[in-house]
């Protein structure tokens with residue numbers, strides 16, 4: 485649905501900034517994709533290349549089959565109807581009611597039917613019909629963002645871009661807005677590309693994520709795959725297991741799982757089938773969609789050589805097993 489291939493962008497000036505440095509990224513249709521990274525990493529620049537607000541110096545940006553970089557004028561305007569965007573500061577017109585803000589978006593998108601009714605439907609969909617005639621100043625942050633979402637969806641886009649849309653909201657309101665985005669994603673098969681600095685947002689609704697640093701994407705993929713990469717920064721931030729304990733001469737393993745395998749009580753099997761007294765040192769588990777994914781850290785008595793058979797057994801069940809340390813004291 486969205487593909488960036490070798491996209492680079494430098495902002496010129498006395499001290500030129502290479503905001504995007506050979507960035508490639510692919511967002512599948514119907515996916516919720518999160519981009520995280522420190523301030524100045526290039527996240528907003530990246531998202532702005534997707535709707536053509538920013539033109540890359542090189543590389544291609546394809547959205548729903550359209551080459552955004554090749555589009556200009558009217559063609560670009562039309563292509564943008566397929567791409568909604570929401571912002572941290574909501575960007576509503578303060579002189580217009582919630583309803584009028586959404587109606588304005590309908591006008592811009594060339595909607596020809598009963599505008600007021602359509603705008604009302606959109607507000608109803610985001611749970612704000614009863615506030616239709618209020619001005620932004622009379623709405624809470626969460627309510628303003630609901631108007632922002634209704635407005636972004638006015639042109640019936642297939643893609644929604646979100647630049648820190650929940651960053652100005654408290655945790656409870658953030659949760660409600662994320663639930664709404666998730667519903668819209670499922671109901672409308674809306675593809676969502678969102679920027680956030682909150683790992684919680686990624687965990688709650690994203691299927692895939694990318695980590696940006698200094699204009700580069702340093703890690704990316706489906707959460708389950710990212711998690712499975714030993715030493716993954718994203719994996720560690722999403723599913724932190726805390727610092728390793730001091731070596732007690734035992735084997736420490738980390739077991740990563742996604743989906744199917746979690747239905748099997750693998751810790752119990754270690755104990756029962758292999759007669760290993762495994763103790764649990766840490767666990768980080770989340771439900772993402774209808775899939776449980778996560779990581780556990782276990783301590784098995786004695787050196788790793790004693791446990792090869794058991795570890796092979798776990799791996800044969802589709803679990804990813806990393807040996808973190810063993811009797812020799814290497815700490816992985």
Ligand SMILES: Nc1ncnc2c1ncn2[C@@H]1O[C@H](COP(=O)(O)OP(=O)(O)OP(=O)(O)O)[C@@H](O)[C@H]1O
Nearest residue numbers: 495501502503521522523524525526527528529530
């Ligand atoms: N229009 C511009 N002109 C010059 N430099 C810019 C411009 N826009 C962004 N930059 C620079 O490009 C780099 C990336 O900026 P960008 O806004 O994409 O970062 P970000 O990851 O979104 O950061 P934040 O988390 O703070 O929003 C920064 O060093 C920024 O100062």
Ligand SMILES: [Mg+2]
Nearest residue numbers: 527528529647
């Ligand atoms: Mg930004």
